[in-house]
Amino acid sequence: MAEQQITNEDPRAAEQAAHFKEVFQNIRTEVTKMMVGQPEVVDGVLTALIAGGHVLLEGVPGLGKTMLVRCLSDAVSVQFSRIQFTPDMMPADIQGTMILTETASGAHELSFQEGPLIANLILADEINRATPKTQSALLEAMQERQVTVGNRTIQLEEPYCVMATQNPVEQEGTYPLPEAQLDRFLFKLLVDYPEENEYYEIIDRTTGTTEVEINHITDGAEIVKLREIARAVAVPTAAKTYAIRLVMATQPNSAYSTDKSNAYVSLGSSPRGVQGLMLAAKVHAILNDRFSISTDDIKAVAYPVLRHRVILNFQAQASNVTPDSIIDDILEQVKLPRSVD
Amino acid sequence: MANTDSLRKHLDGLARRGARYLRRYALKEAVEWSMRHVHLVALVVPAVFVVCVAIERFAGNDLWVLSPIVTVLVALVAPVAYVLIAGALGFALRPVNRTYSLALFDRELGYKDRLQTADEFLRSSDLTPFELASVEDAIPYAEKATNSRLQDIRIATPTLYTGKWGHGVAAVLLLGAGMFISFFVFNPQVEASSDPDELIALATPEVLPPVDEVFEAPQDSRDEVTPPTHVPSQTPKESVVVESTPAESTDSPLGRANPSDSNPKQSVQMGLSAGMSQDNKTGSAASNLSGQANPDKKKKETKSEPPKEQESKESKSAIDKEQPKDESATGIAGGKGTSAGRQASSTDVTESLNKTDQDDLDTDVDLESDDEEDEEQEAANAARPMINQRKAAVDRRLSPSGMMGQEENEQNNGRGGASGRKKTRGVAAMLLGVPQPDQLRSQINPGRVKIQRERAVPHPSEADTVASESRGEIDESIGKVARHELKPWMRNVVSNYFLAMREPPTEEEGE
Numbered sequence: 001m002a003e004q005q006i007t008n009e010d011p012r013a014a015e016q017a018a019h020f021k022e023v024f025q026n027i028r029t030e031v032t033k034m035m036v037g038q039p040e041v042v043d044g045v046l047t048a049l050i051a052g053g054h055v056l057l058e059g060v061p062g063l064g065k066t067m068l069v070r071c072l073s074d075a076v077s078v079q080f081s082r083i084q085f086t087p088d089m090m091p092a093d094i095q096g097t098m099i100l101t102e103t104a105s106g107a108h109e110l111s112f113q114e115g116p117l118i119a120n121l122i123l124a125d126e127i128n129r130a131t132p133k134t135q136s137a138l139l140e141a142m143q144e145r146q147v148t149v150g151n152r153t154i155q156l157e158e159p160y161c162v163m164a165t166q167n168p169v170e171q172e173g174t175y176p177l178p179e180a181q182l183d184r185f186l187f188k189l190l191v192d193y194p195e196e197n198e199y200y201e202i203i204d205r206t207t208g209t210t211e212v213e214i215n216h217i218t219d220g221a222e223i224v225k226l227r228e229i230a231r232a233v234a235v236p237t238a239a240k241t242y243a244i245r246l247v248m249a250t251q252p253n254s255a256y257s258t259d260k261s262n263a264y265v266s267l268g269s270s271p272r273g274v275q276g277l278m279l280a281a282k283v284h285a286i287l288n289d290r291f292s293i294s295t296d297d298i299k300a301v302a303y304p305v306l307r308h309r310v311i312l313n314f315q316a317q318a319s320n321v322t323p324d325s326i327i328d329d330i331l332e333q334v335k336l337p338r339s340v341d
Numbered sequence: 342m343a344n345t346d347s348l349r350k351h352l353d354g355l356a357r358r359g360a361r362y363l364r365r366y367a368l369k370e371a372v373e374w375s376m377r378h379v380h381l382v383a384l385v386v387p388a389v390f391v392v393c394v395a396i397e398r399f400a401g402n403d404l405w406v407l408s409p410i411v412t413v414l415v416a417l418v419a420p421v422a423y424v425l426i427a428g429a430l431g432f433a434l435r436p437v438n439r440t441y442s443l444a445l446f447d448r449e450l451g452y453k454d455r456l457q458t459a460d461e462f463l464r465s466s467d468l469t470p471f472e473l474a475s476v477e478d479a480i481p482y483a484e485k486a487t488n489s490r491l492q493d494i495r496i497a498t499p500t501l502y503t504g505k506w507g508h509g510v511a512a513v514l515l516l517g518a519g520m521f522i523s524f525f526v527f528n529p530q531v532e533a534s535s536d537p538d539e540l541i542a543l544a545t546p547e548v549l550p551p552v553d554e555v556f557e558a559p560q561d562s563r564d565e566v567t568p569p570t571h572v573p574s575q576t577p578k579e580s581v582v583v584e585s586t587p588a589e590s591t592d593s594p595l596g597r598a599n600p601s602d603s604n605p606k607q608s609v610q611m612g613l614s615a616g617m618s619q620d621n622k623t624g625s626a627a628s629n630l631s632g633q634a635n636p637d638k639k640k641k642e643t644k645s646e647p648p649k650e651q652e653s654k655e656s657k658s659a660i661d662k663e664q665p666k667d668e669s670a671t672g673i674a675g676g677k678g679t680s681a682g683r684q685a686s687s688t689d690v691t692e693s694l695n696k697t698d699q700d701d702l703d704t705d706v707d708l709e710s711d712d713e714e715d716e717e718q719e720a721a722n723a724a725r726p727m728i729n730q731r732k733a734a735v736d737r738r739l740s741p742s743g744m745m746g747q748e749e750n751e752q753n754n755g756r757g758g759a760s761g762r763k764k765t766r767g768v769a770a771m772l773l774g775v776p777q778p779d780q781l782r783s784q785i786n787p788g789r790v791k792i793q794r795e796r797a798v799p800h801p802s803e804a805d806t807v808a809s810e811s812r813g814e815i816d817e818s819i820g821k822v823a824r825h826e827l828k829p830w831m832r833n834v835v836s837n838y839f840l841a842m843r844e845p846p847t848e849e850e851g852e
Contacts, residue, residue, distance in 0.1 A: 013470035234472040236458040238444070291474040292462075294454035314843055318836035336448075 016229045017286050023226060024050070024287060026217045030075040033212050035068050036205065037198040043287075044189045044304050045072060045163065049121075050226045051279040053186020054142050054162040056127075056177075056308060063191045065165040069123045074214035076223060078120035078159065085130035087173060091137035095147050096154075112152060117141050120157060120220055124164035128174040135181055138162060142184045159223045179267060179311060186276045188308035233282035234292035242295045242336060243277040246302060249330040250310050260329040264316035269309035276305040295336055303327055345463060348476065351483035352443065352460050359442025364432065371431020375424045380508035382423045386416040387515030394523045409520055416516055446486045455479040456486065 024046060031042055041057070045068060048055045057065040066082075073080035083094055096115035102108055116122070117138070127135065141147050145156045164185070166177070182188075194202065205212060249256040251268030261268070281297035288297070303324060310323040390412050393405035407415065443457040459479030462472045827835065 013474040017471075017474070232469065232471050234458070234462065234469060234475050236454065236461050238440075238454060238457060238461075288453075290453060290455070291471045291478055292454075292458045294458070296453050315836075315840060318832075318839060320832075336444075 059191030267311035367435030375427030
């Protein structure tokens, strides 16, 4: 083998990684001024924002899902809009519509009134209360980063991130998200009740006289740069192989499917799952002081990336089998590439 | 700028060390795996030895060709050979390469794939800044791995299953049992005869008798080729009795001098089979003759046209006048070949002819009575059970349903006509002759009862008036409304019910 010199004349990799980590930590610090506890949820939201994905937050009311997104929008100085989904909401209500306006000369003309979907950070509160027709209006915006109304197509500005919330308990009058919609979310984060010691902090921060101010740490352009840095993280073959095996293991009757996935999964992850695993693992690798992702990074992000892409069958629902238990089994069964086990 | 030489050297050294570990691990793993089953392998040779010796003693076949000493040696060598072969196979089949070796260090030392990633990136020529940074990042980890102690790497050591040594004792006992059976059990000739020549003669393989003795009585083969009309002079029962005597069994073609031989049984079986074959031949001969003698009668049986039936009745009445009626004849049954053991002769043939005619005449009365039902069935074109005859429904080929009725219409050219068997619609009460239980007075039949009219007379009921009052305010909060969790068995009941509801229909149900 010919001798090779490491001629890293572009030392920006280490600097970029350090800058990335610094900005990430600053945003997290600002968000946690208001948000008590839930470190995994906060990191997941930030990771999805930087990786260029969308987040579905699931939890019972009162756990701070909406507040988390609001704090994030304050920390990241981007255009923020909130949509409270209701059953009577129509696509035009979120995309925008043509309205009759009066010009300065007194004439009337149709002009396009942009809806709340046209922003940088969208909080889609209680998204499962909207009808599938309205939910589907989000599909184009989330995937193609554009909104088409009539013959008008509007390109959405980067960064564009939809953070949706839904309540898993109160299911009456709701419309479960279709699989195509679920697949477009990079993460599905489960917001759980806080710990006992966190309640003291919640009381002190929210019921006192002092108000917490969220400082603007960065802006949309900075987020786009961070996204480019994250995409530049190196990917070895072993990590690719492992991510592919994990995704294939969620698909019933595939080459790597486990007994549990064969029995309880009706629909496995799509190739978007591999993309999500790679992007999220890259962010995770930088945050852990590495320049290339490892199989441990993929394991760390497997749950939020895959849990909403594993569609269970009726037998699983009847047996109280959850997607996380399926992923547990997959992580245990799927062998690491080049493993001696 | 950093030189990759040091990193390469470290990675090369780690790869070599990792390969050694992996080979050692593979060998240990294979040995461990084989040790799990070696106790069973140790039992194989003694068990086979015992079985073969037992079969040899009781059945007289030579199955075990090894001498006792060789048998013991084989029983001792087989487990060792099994462990060695399994270890060699495991060692050879375990993939050991550079990447695997570095991955071993990454995993055991918690380096997050840094070493194998750096090694992969070093092999490529065009590196991105992050790949170069990844290689640089791996240098201190490679040095640390080089200086790491070998004991740090965790490799499972094979476990010897000492609790399975009882199988070795069992193997020894089996060997002893085999030896005991081979030498002492069920060998009366060895015990009775003290002459060494007799012992040698007993030990030598059995010799077949001379050729002229073998071909003395091959009667069976000749009986097999006798024509059906040939009546053997010896009845089957006589042949069984004669050939089953032990004296004649020694004269059989495969006769042996050994009294424990099974040739007498063979001769008995051969005699029985010969007699049975003769019976079958005679029965078939009788059927052929009776069938050839009255072909017109058979046609009349199958045809149902009225003019031909009248003609057949006339001819039958003429035959009836000429020949007296014989109540003991069974010509039809014999003609169908079901009466085995009857010898066909000319008198029997004529008897069968007479019986056939007589039965045809008897059945004509029934045919007349069944005409109405046949017409009904033909009109309905449906398969209905012949209740008065206690038979299953017939299809359009006049064969019992279930045998021929399930076949598809061969001439299904879409031109109509009689199709396959149709399903009978209705209930048993619609068929004539099916008894229905009378309805007892003041008792209803079991099952659902449709109430046509209900005599319910409204009666006024007296009750206290309820004074309306406001609901009032809730004094305290309701609290947390918990979801009612079903008990496991209740959940299983609900789960099984809905799973059964959602099961796809089977092919029979789908049809």
